Amino acid sequence: MMLTTDSYPLATWRLLHTPPADGATNMAVDEAILRAVAAGKSPPTLRLYAWSPPCLSLGWSQPVADADREALRAAGFDLVRRPTGGRAILHADELTYSVIIPQDDPRVQGGVVTSYRRLSAALVRGLELLGVAHIVADRRASETGVGSVCFEVPSDYE
Numbered sequence: 001m002m003l004t005t006d007s008y009p010l011a012t013w014r015l016l017h018t019p020p021a022d023g024a025t026n027m028a029v030d031e032a033i034l035r036a037v038a039a040g041k042s043p044p045t046l047r048l049y050a051w052s053p054p055c056l057s058l059g060w061s062q063p064v065a066d067a068d069r070e071a072l073r074a075a076g077f078d079l080v081r082r083p084t085g086g087r088a089i090l091h092a093d094e095l096t097y098s099v100i101i102p103q104d105d106p107r108v109q110g111g112v113v114t115s116y117r118r119l120s121a122a123l124v125r126g127l128e129l130l131g132v133a134h135i136v137a138d139r140r141a142s143e144t145g146v147g148s149v150c151f152e153v154p155s156d157y158e
Helices: 023-038 069-075 112-129 139-144
Strands: 014-017 045-049 055-058 078-081 089-091 096-100
Touching: 023 045, 023 055, 023 078, 023 096, 069 078, 096 112
Parallel strands: 014 045, 055 078
Antiparallel strands: 045 096, 055 089
């Protein structure tokens, strides 16, 4: 099926579905993809992956003191820092995705929120084409949340 758009040129993307891995490996794979895409050695990439063992990932600037490392270790969970912002995310029994695209691609021009809106709309459209039900978060939830856990406070367009 060929999808077209009036706003953006068609592009070849790479889809990677990698096997479950520990937190450090998952973040290293994302970093390697980022470097390859930035260097023009790989096309924009949508990566789907899982975590084994479960892992708490902290946003780039989140204090490690926000995590109870002893409790995580006792539960058999990894702890890792993401190269992106945001709050802590507990990854277990989920499908995670990363989108890696060159900074000069027109789909990510116009600021972070605008880019996030475009990418989220594309992901929702992809789910629709696959027949997967989806729910877009209630915007009011993100106006009131202040927790240190990422999914307590949905971002715009989640």
